[in-house]
Amino acid sequence: xxxxxxxxxxxxxxxxGAREVTNxxxxxxxxxxxxxxxxxxxxxxxxxxxxxxxxGGDHAGIVVRRGSAVDCxxxxx
Numbered sequence: 212x213x214x215x216x217x218x219x220x221x222x223x224x225x226x227x228g229a230r231e232v233t234n235x236x237x238x239x240x241x242x243x244x245x246x247x248x249x250x251x252x253x254x255x256x257x258x259x260x261x262x263x264x265x266x267g268g269d270h271a272g273i274v275v276r277r278g279s280a281v282d283c284x285x286x287x288x
Contacts, residue, residue, distance in 0.1 A: 229257050 214220065222228035234240040252265040252272070265272030 226255070226257055229255075231258075 212220075220230070222230055232242050232244075254263040255261075256263070256274075260277045261274050262277060263272055263274040
């Protein structure tokens with residue numbers, strides 16, 4: 212689907228609503244992406260198998276691969 216200035220696209224939550232946005236031009240394109248989710252800020256990147264979490268909503272978040280999960284309490288004394 213090709214979008215133009217002022218176009219709006221709504222997606223379903225979850226993997227079925229995932230979308231990829233690419234710029235096929237030489238110009239700079241800005242695409243604001245909004246969500247109705249407020250807390251916690253979480254992003255799932257299905258193509259890379261990554262999950263990003265930003266507790267507190269600041270930039271001190273973490274992005275991890277799904278396969279890097281550990282058991283709760285792993286490494287604690």
